[in-house]
Amino acid sequence: MEEGIFFLSKEETKKKLTEGRLNVSVFGLGYVGLPLAVAWCKAGAKVIGVTKNKEHEELLKKGISPFPEDLELKKEYKECYEAEKIEITSDSSYAAKNSDLKIIAVPVPYDIATSTINYSALEDVANNLGKSLKNGDIVDLESSVPPGTTEKILLKILEEKSKLKLSRNFGLVYSPERIYVGRALKDLRENYPKIIGSSCKKSLEIMSVFYEQISKKGVILLNSFIAAELEKLFEGVYRDVNIALANELANICEKMNISYEEVRKAANSQPYCHLHQPGIGVGGFCLPNYSNYIIAKAKELNLEVPVIENGRKENEKLPFLMAKNLIMYLRSMLELENINILVLGLTFRGNTSDTRYSPAIDFVNTIVEKVKAVYVYDPFVKRPLENLDKKAKIVENLSELKEKAEVLCIATDHEEFKKLLSSNELIDLLKDPKIIVDFKVVINNETKAKLEAFGAKVFIRGEPVSFISGLNSNLTK
Ligand SMILES: NC(=O)c1ccc[n+]([C@@H]2O[C@H](COP(=O)([O-])OP(=O)(O)OC[C@H]3O[C@@H](n4cnc5c(N)ncnc54)[C@H](O)[C@@H]3O)[C@@H](O)[C@H]2O)c1
Structure with a gap:
């Protein structure tokens, strides 16, 4: 029987992936999870992908990507499926049992109406993983989450359910997804370094060897889960606030009959200025959630964050x-x-x-x-x-x-x-x-x-x- 991946040497880790002996499960095959599944497949892994979306499951089981707007993803998913390197299922416990590396890409939405964060999908996956976690497995959370989630929710459930211990028996990292939907595979492979955070040094070592095979820009390692969680959220908050600013400046230009775009381009020729484009508001699953996670965390910490709060309000x-x-x-x-x-x-x-x-x-x-x-x-x-x-x-x-x-x-x-x-x-x-x-x-x-x-x-x-x-x-x- 092969040794669990958490205990492999760097050299063995690399070989396990490139020689096609690594079994990966990906929980969530949405805008983020599907490209991840394909990137791991193409790097050499055998992948079991889990979706709870019936319509997507039907398409995926015919080799069809539910996101036809991303042409590269559409083509490469079909190739992986036809080569029988990716298996699609809605059965989380089957995927959990039959994999060494478990990647989570399910949503953790913030409900504006009730000001609450819904962890149910993540908890469901964590419970399924905990039940069948083996000595030597590694879990990698890639969803965007409120700070503290990896340790306080995921790790807690994994250790309670499995009776195994982080660093002694299994590995865990938080590695946020930084992709731009529509060009996800290119982003994953070519555009940015992969961020990996963990309090467990061995987990960082193994996951960096894996991700160095996928990401041409390499990896950036952070020494805690929470630093990596914050890194992802700060990227989004930066954009949310700056879009609010861009809209205010565009308003000034409109009233003064000046072209904002002309001014913006000239201003951005200075390396410290990164003015964004104005628009009709900020949407998508990411930016509104990220600012709301940080606002909620600041409240817990008894801190005021008027810049983030006002930016969010103006964008809404x-x-x-x-x-x-x-x-x-x-x-x-x-x-x-x-x-x-x-x-x-x-x-x-x-x-x-x-x-x-x-x-x-x-x-x-x-x-x-x-x-x-x-x-x-x-x-x-x-x-x-x-x-x-x-x-x-x-x-x-x-x-x-x-x-x-x-x-x-x-x-x-x-x-x-x-x-x-x-x-x-x-x-x-x-x-x-x-x-x-x-x-x-x-x-x-x-x-x-x-x-x-x-x-x-x-x-x-x-x-x-x-x-x-x-x-x-x-x-x-
Ligand atoms: N969409 C983006 O641009 C983007 C970019 C970076 C990071 N993220 C983050 O990635 C995460 C996923 O986002 P997304 O856009 O891919 O979401 P999505 O809604 O497109 O996909 C979610 C997937 O999770 C599955 N799922 C839901 N509950 C599940 C459960 N209990 N068990 C197993 N699978 C389950 C769904 O069936 C679906 O396949 C979020 O945390 C998001 O913030 C998204």
């Missing part, structure tokens, strides 16, 4: 404010009850199918109450969404649009929209006064000039003569 308000400003502008010139609005994009950002906490949904839900009809087109969203107002009409193809729209809003920056905007197709769907509002700055100067030549009035977030941040005096004169 933004899609509603953008909707209000649009309606106010339209009301100043048209009868609202006669207006049709076409919205491009529902996902939380471009080139993904992920609609979790999407600001575009808040925006649509707000404007749909005020006008005759709102049509929504998103190449990645073909079905009604639970949290989208039923009055909003999703069109699968733009050719389905029953009537022309007076207003077109761009709420997500999908690559496809850039092409659409430079074609005549969109203009043909509009009728006077042909108002185009670009919240995501996808329209460049050339496209703007072309659209204006067709008689459209084009407003771009953060650009001169716009009303997006609130009514502009230049427009109301």
Whole structure:
């Protein structure tokens, strides 16, 4: 019988993976777990992937990735599946029993309404792992989690259920996922070093040998779980706060009739300045959760974090404010009850199918109450969404649009929209006064000039003569 991976030498560890003798289970095959499973497979491991999503399970068992927008993932998943190097199951205990390295990528959501963190998926996986944990196994938590989770929740359950001890019998690391959905495999393999944190030196040693086979940029080792947990959250909080700042600065530019983008580019030529782009709000599963985890932790510590709290609040308000400003502008010139609005994009950002906490949904839900009809087109969203107002009409193809729209809003920056905007197709769907509002700055100067030549009035977030941040005096004169 082979020795458990926790007790291997560095050289044996490397061989175990590259010679195809390492059995890995991945709990959660979502935007993060599926690329992880594929990356480990391609590095040489045999993988058992666990999903609780029935629809995804059916597709995966046919060799089809549920995330077709990521072409590399789609291709490589198919290859792994056809080579029988990845097995798909919904049975966590089967996966737990039949693997040496157990990777966890399930969500730990923060519920804004109740201000509570839902650990149930992680606890479920931990209980399953604890029941069958063997001497020499290693567990690797890759979900983003509130600080302290690896030790206080995962390790506690593992030790209680298995009666084994960290460092003596098994290994444990926290290794956050830093990928950008849509280009996950490239990020994992080429773009950033892998962060690995653990209070157990041997766990760090083994996992760094493994991840050095996958990540070209190598690994960064941290000496505690909590430091690695915070590292991931700080990346997200930095972006959340800076997006709030970018939106404030864009508002100033709009009111002063100055191009924010022009100023931003020039400012960012200085190495200490990293101004972000403005938009319609911040969504996705990550950034809102991360700031909320940190705000909750600060409360526990009796610390005030006004910068993070205000950034979060401003970002939450933004899609509603953008909707209000649009309606106010339209009301100043048209009868609202006669207006049709076409919205491009529902996902939380471009080139993904992920609609979790999407600001575009808040925006649509707000404007749909005020006008005759709102049509929504998103190449990645073909079905009604639970949290989208039923009055909003999703069109699968733009050719389905029953009537022309007076207003077109761009709420997500999908690559496809850039092409659409430079074609005549969109203009043909509009009728006077042909108002185009670009919240995501996808329209460049050339496209703007072309659209204006067709008689459209084009407003771009953060650009001169716009009303997006609130009514502009230049427009109301
Ligand atoms: N999506 C991102 O861009 C991103 C980036 C970095 C980190 N993360 C973090 O990665 C984690 C996963 O995010 P995601 O976007 O992949 O989520 P997801 O919702 O796309 O996928 C979650 C997966 O977990 C499975 N699952 C749920 N409960 C389970 C259980 N009890 N047992 C086994 N499997 C279960 C689901 O079936 C699904 O396959 C989160 O902590 C997230 O914050 C996400």
